[in-house]
Amino acid sequence: MPKIKAPVRTPHIDMTPMVDLFSVLLIFLLLTASFRPSEVKPIEAPTSVSEKQAPDNDIMTILISKDSLIFFNIDNGKDTSTHFRSKLLQKMGEQYKITFTPAELNRFGKMAAFGMPIKDVKSWINASESKDRDLLQIGVPTDSTDNQLAWWVRLARLTNPGAEVALKADAETPYMTVKKVMDLLQENKVNKFNLVTNLMKEEVTLKDLPPKQ
Amino acid sequence: MAELIVEEKGKKGGKRRPKKHSTRIDMTPMVDLMCLLITFFMLTTAFSKPKVMVITMPEKDKKEDPKNAPKISAERTLNILLTGNDVVYYYMGMADPKKPPLPTLVKTDFSKDGIRKILLIKNRDLFTRIAEYRDQRITGKLVVADTTADNEIKKMKKEDKKGPIVLIKADSKAKYKDIVNIIDEMAICNIASYAIVDLSPVELEMIKNAPK
Numbered sequence: 350m351p352k353i354k355a356p357v358r359t360p361h362i363d364m365t366p367m368v369d370l371f372s373v374l375l376i377f378l379l380l381t382a383s384f385r386p387s388e389v390k391p392i393e394a395p396t397s398v399s400e401k402q403a404p405d406n407d408i409m410t411i412l413i414s415k416d417s418l419i420f421f422n423i424d425n426g427k428d429t430s431t432h433f434r435s436k437l438l439q440k441m442g443e444q445y446k447i448t449f450t451p452a453e454l455n456r457f458g459k460m461a462a463f464g465m466p467i468k469d470v471k472s473w474i475n476a477s478e479s480k481d482r483d484l485l486q487i488g489v490p491t492d493s494t495d496n497q498l499a500w501w502v503r504l505a506r507l508t509n510p511g512a513e514v515a516l517k518a519d520a521e522t523p524y525m526t527v528k529k530v531m532d533l534l535q536e537n538k539v540n541k542f543n544l545v546t547n548l549m550k551e552e553v554t555l556k557d558l559p560p561k562q
Numbered sequence: 563m564a565e566l567i568v569e570e571k572g573k574k575g576g577k578r579r580p581k582k583h584s585t586r587i588d589m590t591p592m593v594d595l596m597c598l599l600i601t602f603f604m605l606t607t608a609f610s611k612p613k614v615m616v617i618t619m620p621e622k623d624k625k626e627d628p629k630n631a632p633k634i635s636a637e638r639t640l641n642i643l644l645t646g647n648d649v650v651y652y653y654m655g656m657a658d659p660k661k662p663p664l665p666t667l668v669k670t671d672f673s674k675d676g677i678r679k680i681l682l683i684k685n686r687d688l689f690t691r692i693a694e695y696r697d698q699r700i701t702g703k704l705v706v707a708d709t710t711a712d713n714e715i716k717k718m719k720k721e722d723k724k725g726p727i728v729l730i731k732a733d734s735k736a737k738y739k740d741i742v743n744i745i746d747e748m749a750i751c752n753i754a755s756y757a758i759v760d761l762s763p764v765e766l767e768m769i770k771n772a773p774k
Contacts, residue, residue, distance in 0.1 A: 364589045364590070364593060365589075367593060368589055368592065368593060368596070371593065371596040371597070371600065372596070374600055375596055375599055375600055375603070378600060378603035378604065379603065382603055382606070394612070395738065395743065396742075396746075397613070397615045397742055397743075397745075397749075398746055398749055398750060399613050399614065399615040399616075399746075400613060401613060401614050401615070401616060402612075402613060402614070403613065403614045413738075515614060517612075518738045519738065520737065520738060520739035520742070521737055521738070521739065522737065522738040523734070523735075523736070523737060523738070524644075524732045524734075524736040524737060524738055524741055525734050525736075526738075527738045527741070528732075531619070535619060535621075535622045536622070540618055540619050540621055540622075541616065541617075541618045541619075542618075542619070543614035543615070543616055544614060544617060544742060544745075545612050545613070546613055546614065546615050546742060547612075547613065548613045551750060552750075553678070553682070553693075553750050553751065554693060554697075555690065555693045555694070555697070557674075557682070558682055558686065558689065558690065558693075559679055559682060559683055561686075
C-alpha cells in the first residue's frame with residue numbers, strides 16, 4: 350500500500366496578530382510617555398536617598414542653574430481644561446500692564462519652563478525658532494526693586510492654590526542663591542519644599558554603628 | 563493582510579505567463595524593531611520620574627515670644643557648619659561670646675567616617691531602636707503596613723529625648739549640594755530634630771580661625 354505522503358510545507362508562522370499587538374502597544378507607549386521636558390539649561394540635581402516620587406501635576410517648579418539663573422515652570426493641573434498656565438500669564442499681564450492675545454495665552458499654556466523678564470515673555474511666545482527662544486532665557490529677575498519671581502509665585506499660588514513647590518537646583522549652585530529663593534517662598538507662605546534629587550541608594554545598618562567606647 | 567495580490571494583466575497572445583505567486587512581506591525585521599522600541603519606552607518611562615526630598619521650614623513671619631521660644635539644651639546641640647569644598651565643621655553646645663571659652667571647631671567631611679560617624683554616635687539610642695524595628699519588619703517577625711511603620715518611626719523620633727538637636731548652618735561659600743548632603747545624612751542617621759539656621763557673627767569668626 351502506498352503511503353499517503355503529507356505535502357511538505359514550510360512552517361510559516363503568521364505574524365500578523367503579533368505585529369498588530371505590538372503596534373497597539375507601541376502607539377500607546379508613545380502617546381502616554383511623558384518625555385523629559387526640554388530644559389533650558391542642563392541642571393544636574395544632587396543625589397539623596399529619598400525615594401519619594403515627585404507629584405505628576407499641580408506642581409510649580411523653580412529651577413536654578415549652576416550660574417544662579419532662575420527659571421519658573423508650572424503645569425496645567427490634572428484636568429487640562431483648567432488652563433492654569435494661561436490664567437497665570439493673564440494675571441501676570443494685568444500686574445505688569447501687558448496684554449496678551451488669546452492665541453498667545455493658549456500657546457503659552459503648552460510651553461515649558463521659562464526664565465525672562467515679563468516684558469520679553471511676549472517675544473518668547475512668538476519666537477519662531479528655538480534658537481531665538483533660548484536666547485531670551487536669561488532668568489527671572491529677582492532684584493529687590495522689581496522682584497518678578499515673587500509675583501510669579503504669588504499669582505501662581507492664587508491661580509492654583511493646591512500647587513506644591515518643587516525646587517530643582519544644580520548641585521553646584523551657591524547655597525546663597527537657593528536660600529534667597531527659599532526666603533522669597535517663605536515670604537509667600539510656602540513652607541514646604543520638594544527638593545528635586547536623584548536617587549542614590551545608601552544604607553546604614555546596625556553593623557555600621559561605631560562601637561561604644 | 564500583508565499579502566499583495568498582483569493582478570495579472572492580459573498580455574498579448576498570452577505567450578508568456580509569469581508564475582503567479584503571492585508576494586509575502588517578511589515582517590521579521592519590523593517585529594524586531596518594534597520589540598526594541600517597546601522595551602526602550604517601557605524602561606525610560608518607568609525611570610525618568612524624578613525623586614524629591616521634602617523639607618518643611620518653620621514659619622517665618624510668626625512673631626516668636628522669646629519666652630516661648632523652643633528651649634534647646636546646650637549639651638544636646640550639635641552645630642554643623644558648612645563652608646563648601648567638602649569641609650564640615652562641627653561643635654557641641656553653644657558659642658556665646660559672653661561665656662568664654664568658645665567651643666573649638668572640629669573639622670571633618672562628608673565621607674562615611676566623617677560627619678556620619680559623629681551623627682551615629684550621638685544618635686545611637688534612637689538609631690538603634692529604629693534600625694531594630696526595621697530589621698524586624700524585614701525578617702518578617704513583625705508584619706505591619708508601610709504607613710503604620712512610618713507612623714511608628716515618626717512616633718519614636720518625636721518621643722526621643724536623648725538624640726542630638728542638629729543646627730545646620732551654611733556660609734556664603736557653601737554649595738547647594740552641601741545642604742542636600744547634610745539633610746540626607748539626617749535622613750540616613752534618623753536624626754529626630756534638625757533645623758537650617760543662619761550663622762552667627764561669632765561662628766563666622768570661629769570658621770576664620772578654624773584649622774585649615
